[in-house]
Amino acid sequence: MTALSPVLRQATPVTVDHGEGCYLYGTDGRRYLDFTAGIGVTSTGHCHPRVVEAAREQIGSLIHGQYTTVMHQPLLRLTERLADVLPEHLDSVFFANSGSEAVEAALRLSRQATGRPNVIVFHGGFHGRTVATASMTTSGTRFSAGFSPLMSGVHVAPFPTAYRYGWSEEAATDFALRELDYILTTLTAPQETAAFIVEPVLGEGGYIPGNTRFFQGLRERADRHGILLVMDEIQTGFGRTGKFFGHQHFDVRPDIITIAKGLASGFPLSGIAAPSELMAKAWPGSQGGTYGGNAVACAAAVATIDVIESEGLVDNAATRGEQLLAGVRAGATKQIGDVRGLGLLVGSEFTTATGEPDSATAAAAQQAAARHGLLLLTCGAYSNVVRMIPPLIVSSDQIDEALAIWARVLDEL
Numbered sequence: 001m002t003a004l005s006p007v008l009r010q011a012t013p014v015t016v017d018h019g020e021g022c023y024l025y026g027t028d029g030r031r032y033l034d035f036t037a038g039i040g041v042t043s044t045g046h047c048h049p050r051v052v053e054a055a056r057e058q059i060g061s062l063i064h065g066q067y068t069t070v071m072h073q074p075l076l077r078l079t080e081r082l083a084d085v086l087p088e089h090l091d092s093v094f095f096a097n098s099g100s101e102a103v104e105a106a107l108r109l110s111r112q113a114t115g116r117p118n119v120i121v122f123h124g125g126f127h128g129r130t131v132a133t134a135s136m137t138t139s140g141t142r143f144s145a146g147f148s149p150l151m152s153g154v155h156v157a158p159f160p161t162a163y164r165y166g167w168s169e170e171a172a173t174d175f176a177l178r179e180l181d182y183i184l185t186t187l188t189a190p191q192e193t194a195a196f197i198v199e200p201v202l203g204e205g206g207y208i209p210g211n212t213r214f215f216q217g218l219r220e221r222a223d224r225h226g227i228l229l230v231m232d233e234i235q236t237g238f239g240r241t242g243k244f245f246g247h248q249h250f251d252v253r254p255d256i257i258t259i260a261k262g263l264a265s266g267f268p269l270s271g272i273a274a275p276s277e278l279m280a281k282a283w284p285g286s287q288g289g290t291y292g293g294n295a296v297a298c299a300a301a302v303a304t305i306d307v308i309e310s311e312g313l314v315d316n317a318a319t320r321g322e323q324l325l326a327g328v329r330a331g332a333t334k335q336i337g338d339v340r341g342l343g344l345l346v347g348s349e350f351t352t353a354t355g356e357p358d359s360a361t362a363a364a365a366q367q368a369a370a371r372h373g374l375l376l377l378t379c380g381a382y383s384n385v386v387r388m389i390p391p392l393i394v395s396s397d398q399i400d401e402a403l404a405i406w407a408r409v410l411d412e413l
């Protein structure tokens with residue numbers, strides 16, 4: 001008899017029978033409002049009919065057309081379709097399977113293109129679970145403990161996490177940029193620094209949006225020193241924040257973006273996008289993989305982009321995001337020290353009476369929400385932030401339904 005390894009930890013007790021739209025249906029016969037969206041993946045909702053249809057049709061003609069052996073049409077179609085949604089200068093794409101692989105692809109491209117060994121990441125960032133990406137992840141030691149030595153060549157600079165420092169956004173941004181300069185003077189010389197790798201909104205790190213002056217400060221330093229600016233859009237891309245890509249809130253031009261999650265409505269597909277002159281500096285044949293750019297996943301991704309556009313999901317994420325953030329803020333009790341977010345990424349940070357992180361109450365709230373039929377996740381260094389990430393198709397009534405359950409949960413705590 002085999003059993004699932006205890007290495008996997010499950011956030012809720014639910015075993016899913018099937019999903020439809022914003023709901024998951026458990027084998028217990030209950031319906032759950034899913035404000036986890038498979039960790040920000042099922043943006044078009046569970047089993048959107050157009051995505052299902054595209055995948056079904058593709059399965060009947062080609063499942064796996066290994067992309068370093070042959071080329072296939074869904075991959076070519078997706079490459080072409082992405083031109084409609086990517087920033088114009090990011091005109092070359094490479095595909096893999098998971099977010100971690102995409103971040104590794106960006107890392108390799110950055111090192112190969114610049115010939116420089118080091119990268120700077122930003123404190124609280126999450127970039128994945130492979131050894132290279134765990135080495136770049138600083139949102140909690142739980143992602144990197146126990147399998148050292150990690151990859152070398154990674155330096156960590158502050159992110160403007162104003163709430164944590166207890167400072168204004170201005171002061172936190174001044175500090176972050178000043179420390180970045182100090183790191184470039186004391187730890188990794190600019191001519192040895194290949195890239196800054198940063199999330200537009202810290203995801204796993206606690207749903208903390210960056211700001212325009214911070215990202216423009218990174219851009220200015222990147223230009224001055226020939227360093228690449230890599231924006232990890234794995235959680236923030238494809239409409240999640242109320243713009244197609246998270247960095248578009250901050251008037252900043254990235255050199256490389258990573259994409260995954262919302263790209264293919266649940267099929268494992270990821271990628272990077274960069275200007276073709278930059279992509280041409282990658283060593284041919286240095287990236288690839290057996291399953292990258294899977295035909296069914298690519299067909300689902302094309303359908304996903306069609307749905308996002310034709311159903312106005314980016315605008316819906318912006319409007320429903322405002323509704324959700326305002327509702328969560330209005331209902332926050334004294335156990336919640338901060339509520340923040342961007343679009344349909346909304347986090348409530350639980351703190352004790354003395355302002356310390358309160359992971360126990362956050363966990364209790366998340367579990368109680370599941371019992372009341374609302375699926376949520378936690379995040380943050382101390383797992384004391386309860387996050388809401390509904391599908392982008394979420395309706396105003398479903399936001400109200402979630403807010404009503406959340407109010408009940410907070411009342412019962």
Ligand SMILES: Cc1ncc(COP(=O)(O)O)c(C=O)c1O
Binds near residue numbers: 039203260
């Ligand atoms: C910003 C960011 N980067 C990278 C990853 C890693 O993606 P994956 O879990 O698909 O490897 C994640 C996953 O949550 C993420 O949110």
